[in-house]
Amino acid sequence: MGGFDFDTIVRTAPYLFKVGLAFTLKLTLLSTAGAVVLGTLLAMMRLSSNRLLSGVAGAYVNLMRALPLILIIFWFYFLVPYIVGWIIRAGAPVAVGGFTSALITFILFEAAYFCEIMRAGIQSIPRGQAGAGYALGLNYWQVMRYIVLPQAFRNMTPLLLTQMIVLFQDTSLVYVLSLTDFLGAANNIAQRDGRLVEMFVFAAAVYFLISYAASRLVKMLERRIAIAR
């Protein structure tokens, strides 16, 4: 095999980044967006005085957090076609494609974690804030949308971004669905060219750089974001 072959990396970089990393980033960003929305709704349910709503949300969050992610990935990969088929009454499983399946899985799974972050965020806003909103005649949804959630998001941005970095790393698990994310692409080259060391070291370096740079950014943001009260 000889020495460390940088040339393999240079040669395959366009493939690794344009196909692999693009997929990873797309999955990360879309999953985060979906999971933040779903997680916020779950958090509002969990904090609801309606026992049914908070019970359902609580059970969902606890279930998702008690199962290994990879199990859920398998689960949804095999189940989603049936569910979609049932919803649109196709009478047979519908092929939804690996990406859609993975996206739905990550949204549903990560929503449980984002729910807990948003719950803490909502609870960090003094109750008087909501009270002031209600006193002005705003309804529950308006109080949430204009008063509580903007402040909660702002307070929780560092944690939300940190969770997103975790999600970025977790997306590599889609290899079990034979999807070509960044790690999958690196693995393909490694196997094809017999350059396992180069590819896995390079993949590790890229994951590290992105995650580390992102977490440094979060740290900087954290210092600047605090709302003056």
Added chain:
Amino acid sequence: MIEFKNVSKWYGSFQVLKRCSTSIATGEVVVVCGPSGSGKSTLIKTANALEPFQEGEIRINGVSVGDPATNLPRLRSQIGMVFQHFELFPHLSVMRNLALAQVKVLGRRQSEANERGRALLERVGLSAHMDKYPGQLSGGQQQRVAIARALAMDPVAMLFDEPTSALDPEMVNEVLDVMVDLAKEGMTMMVVTHEMGFARKVADRVVFMDEGAIVEDCSKDEFFGRPDQRSDRARQFLSKILSH
């Protein structure tokens, strides 16, 4: 305009309001006072349903507050409320604080809401600060903005829940001045406060509460002028408050 009839409220087995009855007529200024923990803040918050109550009835212009069929947001939009801790929205500029509910609740156009906001900031002497954020203002300024925010909804009555007790002493008067002006203009006001100077100056009636019950409900002159006719608790309270 605001009528309390035998209002009772419990936290678990602890009764915080005991059959409270009183009323506030249009244009009247009623000061509610009493030792801390006597239920005065709780009582004022039941008036716009920020605090639920279990028994009795509260009517505002004939509309029952406790009735599940009542459109609470609509009712609340007609009653201004000022809080002890201001509760300005820290993520919005002063102007946006004033305009938000005008636009979202009353359906005013943004320009119209801003116009009204500007006029009210002028009135409380803070037009120079309309683009600042609440955190950049002093306590007294924040509370004046909060009063302007409530007035921007053109309320028929105003509720004040200890509006000066979180303020540094030197800022109390700038807030009281605004409230005195409001009272003189004929605003219907229910004010929970320990500021007996304010009560003497503008109150029509004084309600004294102790341990969740309304102990005294009489005119200002009777309350301050005839101490011999007051209950022991009210006399003790007054002697403590007025002696300094």
